[in-house]
Amino acid sequence: MRIDLEARGRPSVLMIWLSPVIAIVITLFVGGIMFSFMGLEPLNALYVYFVQPLTNAYQLQELVVKATPLILIGVGLSVCFLSNNWNIGAEGQFVMGGIAGSWVALTFHGMEGFWILPLMMIAGALGGLLWALLPAFFKARFNANEILTSLMLTYVALQILDYLVRGPLRDPDGFNFPESKLFSPSATMPLLTDGGRMHLGAVFAVISAIAIAILLWRTIKGFEVKVSGEAPRAARFAGFSEKGMVYFSLLLSGALAGLAGISEVAGPIGQLLPVISPGYGFTAIIVAFLGRLNPIGVIFAGLLLALTYIGGENAQILLQVPGDATGVFQGILLFFILACDTLIKYRVKITGFGGKPVAEGES
Amino acid sequence: MDTFTAIFLTVVSASTPLLIAALGELVVEKSGVLNLGVEGMMIIGAACGFAAAITFDSLIMGFIGGMVGGAILSYFFAVLVLNFATNQVATGLALTMLGLGVSGLIGEPFAGVTIQSSPMEFLSFVGEIPVIGPILLGMDPIAYIGFALLIGVAWFLNSSRAGLILRAVGDSPTSAHTLGYDVLRVRLYAILFGGACAGLAGAYLSIIYTPFWAREMTAGRGWIALALVVFASWLPFRLLVGAYLFGAVTILQFHAQGAQIAIPQQFMASMPYLATVAVLVIISASRNRAKANTPASLGRVFVPDR
Incomplete structure (x- = not known):
């Protein structure tokens, strides 16, 4: 698998708005995987992390x-x-x-x-x-x-x-x-x-x-x-x-x-x-x-x-999640924000092993 | 063992992780990539190394674990800056944050455990090295590996064909790409090498230097290693001077504390950081000296067109 970048003529307006959202969604997904590795129910853990604090004054x-x-x-x-x-x-x-x-x-x-x-x-x-x-x-x-x-x-x-x-x-x-x-x-x-x-x-x-x-x-x-x-x-x-x-x-x-x-x-x-x-x-x-x-x-x-x-x-x-989980979340989030920002300036093409394009990013 | 030898040996063990991490970063920067995540890769190396050493009850496995941990973390960095052409400064910072967090999770079960062994355990193969003096015998094998790595990196960059390609990629990726070299692949290997070196340096800290696991135990050493590369103006042998200078400052601080000198302990603890700032200012002030060896496209994004 290889990832090729193709420069867009001008920055994608859609992606300027969408890329932080994509980054957050992927971070939550990866965070869920992390929680399940820690032996927790992923959805419940994510709820405690990101929803429960919003439910009381x-x-x-x-x-x-x-x-x-x-x-x-x-x-x-x-x-x-x-x-x-x-x-x-x-x-x-x-x-x-x-x-x-x-x-x-x-x-x-x-x-x-x-x-x-x-x-x-x-x-x-x-x-x-x-x-x-x-x-x-x-x-x-x-x-x-x-x-x-x-x-x-x-x-x-x-x-x-x-x-x-x-x-x-x-x-x-x-x-x-x-x-x-x-x-x-x-x-x-x-x-x-x-x-x-x-x-x-x-x-x-x-x-x-x-x-x-x-x-x-x-x-x-x-x-x-x-x-x-x-x-x-x-x-x-x-x-x-x-x-x-x-x-x-x-x-x-x-x-x-x-x-x-x-x-x-x-x-x-x-x-x-x-x-x-x-x-x-x-x-x-x-x-x-x-x-x-x-x-x-x-x-x-x-x-x-x-x-x-x-x-x-x-x-x-x-x-009983260790406090460092927060640091991991923050690090992963910055990682995906940076990766998703690439979508603003470039089209991302993921090419399969045969060299044939199998997926194409939003244009 | 006289006092001088004892102090010198502690300087060696304070300098070794700096030297190894800085050598790795030097190769990365020579390929044109600025990886600011040394601190993160080092702390991951410390956590993975310590965990592996305890789990497998083997120091060798510990060092390997540290290298693998550092290299895996650096791979994420490589994917982002190479394949996704992200800003290298920001991505390096992300790597440090991620490394600090993940290392906390990995190291947590091992908090409070100490590694029983002393460097003496290595005598089996230190004994085969001709003994010149108590210093040579007293140094641990990783210190020797540091020297070997230094010579290897210097030879690689100056005298090998692969090293020439690496430098070409760092100075002018477009030309190297036109000549048919795979710029991104060369940079990937350089980044992985840098990650393994930082990981080994971190494992050394947790397995030999302290020897226990503590959160954020690298305490800025990864950043000092980055400063050392600037200090050395990208010349491998100058790294040795820099690393030992900083090792000496670190140790001086401990001895000053022990000698009950009437200087606040916090001031002494700030010394390595203040020394780093001072050295950076002095080195950077004379622009011409550094400029000749600075990789021409350091930190710039390269996207191959097809």
Whole structure:
């Protein structure tokens, strides 16, 4: 069997819409096979994973809580990936944002004031931005690969968090547990509803998605982002600064990741802990791709990936499925998203052993 | 065994997995493919290798299991980037995520188990190697396999016909295709080789280095191996220097912790990552040096027309 690709004259409009759907369906199918290998009833397991969380109000709110950081980071990464800058260190920027914002919260601990929370948000965004400034500077000035530097800095950020929570920022009255003081009410994200954990961060996520959508579709800067990624030579002829775009895209995504970090710490967590993210910064990469690097698409993709987290927790409790199954789901999903995106630009021909075409993709 | 020998041997065992994984990636990149999934293939190798070593009660089976695991995972990558012409960067990232997840599932039943054996078990065939000093005797066979692999890869790339074809495919796939070489097949073999190497490196970590299974135990070593290839400007023998440099940094960190130096332990743990960033910046700053050996079509999609 061999697979041949035949370039389409122009991208298939049908496939632009259909390919994420196909990817999700195949992922569910493969996931079902995985569950049956684990000795579970596949349909039941998939139900627990993907449907049950949608059937009760508390979990629907949790879905938004988990989607909030994913969307915030995902829209920033979309701008990066569109401009061909590969920021893989959003997890580190998220952590640094959480640290910077927490520092403000703990500095003014016990005080009240409407200004504390906005100050925390600004500090959080700055923390993420500064952490992204390093790979941006290294790329623009020294031509160092931003994939590797941003990722390495993530490991460093995790160590810094660990140091601070066990050292300078540890709660003196906390019986030596590695955690900071609980944030005072003025330093905690306001909740959007009673009896849930959905917080103001969700509003930030939607606003930033809309703002980035306007940036990409209605401004010259957005045009510059897309040209830089798709046709770097043309961008150079148009006089767009290559280095300027490195800084713009990385700092923007860093700031959004930092904002996500402090929103998470000041929201559902409420204090600084040694671990403040189950890998949101990495999952957001999948969110960006599933959302077609389109900020509005990212909102839906963020909700879907949030579902894998909640479904994973449910399955862990109800079916004793190991937590890593969620990671497998997310990895498989990104795999199939990438494979299905090929259908947009190419016709896929699967040829049998005799060399005769046996199946032809959608044209 | 004096202290120097003991420390040197720990440096060797910290460097060996980096060297092996980086050698595999070097061959992949020379064929024009950028596989960022080294971390994922390495952790799969660690999980499969450990599982195989325990299940078959044989270290050899463990290493084979690691290689097979890494190669199987890399095959998925190959199908996507070669047959479906997907973005190599994104696909490599997907591979890492998938590898981390799947390795957790494979390794879970083996958590808390330790492998009883020490490198001494290999003495049966280390003994046949002429003993130059305690260092040579103390090194485990995989360290030797690493050196052999280094020489083999260097010879393959520089002096063999197949190596010439591989480099041609990496520099100008269109020309190689026109001359009648099957570009995708050459790249497939290179990717599988890279996967097996990363898998072996991972198996070494879980079977010899730690020796137990823990989630995410590779801790970024796959990414460091990728950085090493850039550091070495795609020259095999420079990988040896890089791998030992990083091995030394890793070990230094442990000794500093042991010596009760008043530096936060987290700072020392960050050293290998900070060193990677520093090295990348320094190497990349002098563009001309690296450029000559960079595969000309690294990371670009090639779709053969028929």
